Amino acid sequence: MRRLVEARARHLGFDAVRVTRPEALSNLPERLSAWLSSGAQGEMAWMAERSDQRADPRALWPEVRSIIMLGMNYGPESDPLDLLARRERGAIAAYAQRRDYHEVIKGKLKELGGYLSAKGDVRVKVFVDTAPVMEKPLAAAAGLGWQGKHTVLISRELGNWLLLGAIYTSADLAPDAPEIDHCGSCRRCLDACPTNAFPAPYQLDARRCISYLTIEHAGPIPAEFRAPMGNRIFGCDDCLAVCPWNKFAETAREARLAAQADLAAPPLAELVRLDEAAFRQRFSGTPIKRTGRDRFLRNVLIAIGNSGEPGLVPEAERCLADASPLVRAMAVWACGRLSGRSACSGLFKRFGLGETDAQVLAEWDAVLGEGRTGRGEAERP
Numbered sequence: 026m027r028r029l030v031e032a033r034a035r036h037l038g039f040d041a042v043r044v045t046r047p048e049a050l051s052n053l054p055e056r057l058s059a060w061l062s063s064g065a066q067g068e069m070a071w072m073a074e075r076s077d078q079r080a081d082p083r084a085l086w087p088e089v090r091s092i093i094m095l096g097m098n099y100g101p102e103s104d105p106l107d108l109l110a111r112r113e114r115g116a117i118a119a120y121a122q123r124r125d126y127h128e129v130i131k132g133k134l135k136e137l138g139g140y141l142s143a144k145g146d147v148r149v150k151v152f153v154d155t156a157p158v159m160e161k162p163l164a165a166a167a168g169l170g171w172q173g174k175h176t177v178l179i180s181r182e183l184g185n186w187l188l189l190g191a192i193y194t195s196a197d198l199a200p201d202a203p204e205i206d207h208c209g210s211c212r213r214c215l216d217a218c219p220t221n222a223f224p225a226p227y228q229l230d231a232r233r234c235i236s237y238l239t240i241e242h243a244g245p246i247p248a249e250f251r252a253p254m255g256n257r258i259f260g261c262d263d264c265l266a267v268c269p270w271n272k273f274a275e276t277a278r279e280a281r282l283a284a285q286a287d288l289a290a291p292p293l294a295e296l297v298r299l300d301e302a303a304f305r306q307r308f309s310g311t312p313i314k315r316t317g318r319d320r321f322l323r324n325v326l327i328a329i330g331n332s333g334e335p336g337l338v339p340e341a342e343r344c345l346a347d348a349s350p351l352v353r354a355m356a357v358w359a360c361g362r363l364s365g366r367s368a369c370s371g372l373f374k375r376f377g378l379g380e381t382d383a384q385v386l387a388e389w390d391a392v393l394g395e396g397r398t399g400r401g402e403a404e405r406p
């Protein structure tokens with residue numbers, strides 16, 4: 026049965042397949058609860074909901090006897106770090122420059138699950154990303170790779186450009202041995218992080234991670250992270266890109282995960298002009314649609330503020346009149362960075378005098394100097 030499943034998985038386009046047992050993860054409840062009680066999950070309240078099920082596959086589904094862990098390679102064609110110097114362009118994380126992997130992998134997991142159930146009295150449940158399942162520790166227990174100091178799963182054969190999926194099954198399948206840690210004394214990923222998001226090796230404080238800030242976080246991005254974001258407008262690949270184990274990585278072989286050329290280095294000047302309809306049309310079927318237009322423009326405006334490009338000043342100024350307070354707030358920041366305080370005094374008279382949103386006014390205050398917007402103490406957020 027195991028051999029058949031493996032062959033079928035490869036035929037479906039998975040690059041790695043291994044098996045573990047639910048009882049293999051004995052230390053997960055403590056590790057997950059330590060992470061949650063430190064608050065590292067930020068606004069991702071769903072990480073704490075059903076945490077008992079997340080940390081123990083049997084609590085999610087008591088029938089589970091074996092867990093098939095699958096990996097699909099999405100190795101980028103060029104080094105993602107190269108794009109960070111092109112400041113008038115937006116840098117989108119490699120996984121998001123292609124079709125939404127949830128759709129691609131879920132379809133294949135269902136096919137594999139169906140194949141398994143057809144072999145006898147076997148029940149299956151398939152998961153990718155969104156269920157309360159800890160895919161990285163499960164994949165490590167199954168020997169697919171190990172969790173590096175950046176916490177992402179690395180395979181000796183494929184590097185760290187791997188997306189994961191899981192099949193819980195009632196079938197008894199022979200488990201694989203877990204992979205051991207091959208990080209050694211290396212700490213390249215920890216040193217590469219632009220926002221110091223690792224309080225210690227193997228631990229990530231999501232609240233400081235650009236991936237979290239640009240995708241999961243809802244409001245204005247805290248000021249201390251805006252400059253380090255550079256031109257990263259959706260996710261971040263820095264800690265992944267520097268890992269030496271990528272020397273074995275190959276480019277994605279699954280055709281549906283091929284990178285889309287127009288997402289490789291999109292001009293910020295183009296992205297900042299997207300309205301709701303154009304945003305939906307441009308990013309339909311990709312992971313980017315998830316943030317919605319306003320949050321995406323928030324990220325683009327931060328990149329514009331970091332660009333140092335005088336040509337982008339009119340674009341940032343136009344957004345001072347945007348209907349979304351979040352976009353207006355980041356437009357104020359971008360104008361402050363590009364044009365400086367005295368130019369912004371004039372802009373405040375044109376765009377800011379009728380402003381009522383507390384977040385936007387706080388950004389004007391930060392650019393013009395406390396109290397320059399004429400608000401009293403009681404009005405400040």
Ligand code: B12
Nearest residue numbers: 056060118154160162176177178188189227236237260261
């Ligand atoms: C929440 C989440 C995030 C959050 C938090 C990330 C995180 N590290 O937890 C944010 C939004 C920041 C994020 C970012 C990214 N994510 Co994400 N994310 C998830 C999600 C939904 C849950 C992860 C989770 O359970 N976190 C909770 C913490 C507690 O788990 P943990 O990292 O395993 O923590 C372990 C360590 O701290 C360890 N530990 C603690 N102390 C010690 C001490 C020692 C000595 C050791 C050895 C270990 C150790 O124990 C903990 C438990 O195992 C998974 C999908 C899923 N359902 O699993 C995808 C997932 C992890 N993400 C993925 C990806 C691709 C990314 C990004 C690369 C996207 C991008 N380019 O922007 C970045 C990578 C950032 C990074 N360095 O992690 C992939 C990773 C694939 C892989 N090869 O591992 C996943 C698996 C999605 C998928 N289906 O493919 N993500």
Ligand code: SF4
Nearest residue numbers: 218234235261263264
């Ligand atoms: S994804 Fe970027 S910000 Fe997040 S931990 Fe890695 S390097 Fe740091």
Ligand code: SF4
Nearest residue numbers: 173174208211214268
């Ligand atoms: S960069 Fe070095 S420390 Fe970080 S995950 Fe890769 S091997 Fe481990």
